[in-house]
Amino acid sequence: MLHLLQKPLEAQKPSRRTFLKMSAGAVGGLVIAMNLPRASRAAAGSGELAQPFVHIRPDNTVIVLSKHLDKGQGTATGLTTLVAEELDAAREQISVEFAPSNPQLYANLLFGVQGTGGSTAMANSFMQYRQAGAAAKAMIVAAAAKEWGVPAGEVSVSSGIVSHSSGKSATLGELATLAAEQEVPAEPVLKSPENWTYIGKSFPRLDVKNKTIGAPKTYTMDFQRDDLLVAVVARSPRFGGKVKSFNATEAKKVPGVVNVLQIPNGIAVVAKSTWPAIKARELLEIEWDDSEAETRSSEAMFAELSEMTAKPGVKVREDGDVDAALEAAARVIEEDFEFPYLAHGAMEPLDIVMKFDGETAEFWFGSQIQTIDHNVAATVLGIPFQNVKINTLWAGGSFGRRAQADAHPVVEITTLAKAMQAAGMPPAPVKIVWTREDDMAGGYYRPMSAHKIKVGLDENNNVTAFKYNIAAKSIIKGTPFEAMLMKDGVDHNMTEGAHDTTYAFPLMNMDQSFQETKVPVLWWRSVGHTHTAYVMETMVDRLAKEAGKDPVAYRLEMIKDDPRKVNVLKLAAEKAGWDKPVAEGRHRGVAVHKSFGSYVAEVAEISFREDGTVKVEKVTAAVDCGTPINPDNIRAQVEGGIGYGLGAILRNQVTLVDGVVDETNFDTYEPLRISDMPEIEVHIVASNEAPSGIGEPGTPPIGPAVANAIAAARGEWVTTLPLTKAGLV
């Protein structure tokens, strides 16, 4: 997501500013001078060693503080693995909690603010969390040396037991209080990779037990308190619409309803519990003002995008005079692609809890960019930054949905709190629940897009020119991220995976055009790669066919200078048995793509059912994400990433009729189900490179791999998604 933001900008303390300026400032962020925040002595009276990332308690438990939100991607376990490794703690004694919102201590080192996204968690934390573990261990060792009167160099730690050759031994917990009095080492010594016992091996997830017994207090949706109020909000059916007038007489009669209040984003029904709020909302009579709303249908919006791709746009990449080269080509292949809006559809619909007492505000939710949420809360409520506390909770999925530039759930709940205050209601914690319909019809979609490709070929079918025009609404233009992520008016989030391709085309130009619409758009698992990988990998497959070459062999020739890509492609091909004929009735397709620093190749094997629909039978994946930290979680993320991408290309789209969303629940936005799930094999490349992303990179290649398998059978590539439109699902 924010992976382009690699450099911290000028130091800037969070403070109250105007909404946009403040948020932009927040993203501009703080200078992180060093990876390991100094701090920390024993928390007063607790007797524990309390450092920013790790607490060791006298009862011998070790708590790792995860600065990143875990929404299923396994980050909390990953960060804990790093600390456990360097601390030499036993897995049984270690657990994880989410860190408080504090950009000084817990900024994502690639963003400059506290936030999770762009598959950066391990990439930015790999050294930091190892250093935290190593520093804690050095302090434990120093404490043991002092206690036992032996040189620190003779003290060793293994599986949470500190020992000396004299026979003395202690647990980490027994030494915690004394350790807290030791100097925090400035440059703790890290283990050599050959001595790793957890990294690259096995460290089972820490959250599985709770998630298999329905444990309370896990997700925001489960937040409970006796005085908790629950609100649902009636929002405009059209994006950009506003309340003209409303009548809440009937709604207020529903037992359990406490109040009905107008907020900037709609009408909020506040009740003692969820069901009365949902029921009462249906009884509201609201007249909407659509004068500034998006009232077009998606068909008209696609037509606009298509026209945009026929014209020059903002130059994203310009190798030379591509039109002249196309003119001079022996022949030109032209193709138009269309990708629909996609909803994230995380299993836990959006939700947020806050208590505001007039001076301080406390939040409980799956906050994904804590620093923006924190700043927006302080700004809307008009209270100092330090009067806001965010408790980050486990999120039931996100796929990008909880990482909003505009912090709209925070805006909604803080404006509701002010409305409650203005109505004379006593301070009480309130939870806003989005129903599935609210969540799905509420926008923040993967942008719809159109792509026009023209490829020039010479007499020998070699590529001479590659012209790529893309049109979509920008995710970042006009948001607080614009200042940071757009350079010279170019949005690279939209074109990533295409403008930076390592396919050796002699001449490639890429233009982008920006659609304007009130429909809010957002990063969706793998962002620009969700469409660029599909376009590039189906086009390359087509070019291989034009050249009369095998799809794998052709790619290998064209990516000679990209050894890690070559490697995963060869590995996936080998494991899938690419050199052997495919079984009767089966068809194979391949795709390889780099995203978020990681390389993934996938071979999809499909068959056709009797009715002509596609069944994806098997996917063989090879992945190079640098040093593999937790191999089983890497496999899990690639399996899940494939499933997530597959569901989307098979049958997912959000369409509008006169500005109103058609697909509002899982009956019409039909998700991937177990009967759709192929067998999946994931092969991980051994690597000493720095760790890179894994939450997203499994997703981009599956669409084109399946499309290429379909083309292997039918001779043509699907260029309009989802596949339902081609009658293939």
Next chain:
Amino acid sequence: MSVTLKINGETRTLDADPESPLLWALRDELGMTGTKFGCGIASCGACTVHWDGTPIRSCQTMVGDLEGAEITTIEGVNGKAAEAVQAAWNELDVPQCGYCQSGQIMAASALLSETPKPSNEDIDAAMDGNVCRCATYARIRKAIHLAADKMEA
């Protein structure tokens, strides 16, 4: 209106709107939040509980219909099949975000109680109503087979 029923073996009296879904009675009235709200239209299975041993969607089961019913939720599910399923889920690290997994486990437990040695086709048929947006389906299949093995052992 009040309805008396058994939840996880205990007799409970619900003083609720008879048109209120069991899901919200469990979560908001009884504080049992293991049963999840996912779609509200019986399309995702996150709210699956057992009614007399049969998996049902609690979001579309109204409290007014439950007089005398025996309901089992994720908080109370036990017995050979459920324990084997939970153990297998832990062994294979099935959950990712985990939000759907209460429902998955309720559905899988019911399947194994009826069909102790299910085929992949049996699994797909029994589990197709339970959506997992993290797409942990490959592991769910493996874990159900593993649970079946555990039950046999």
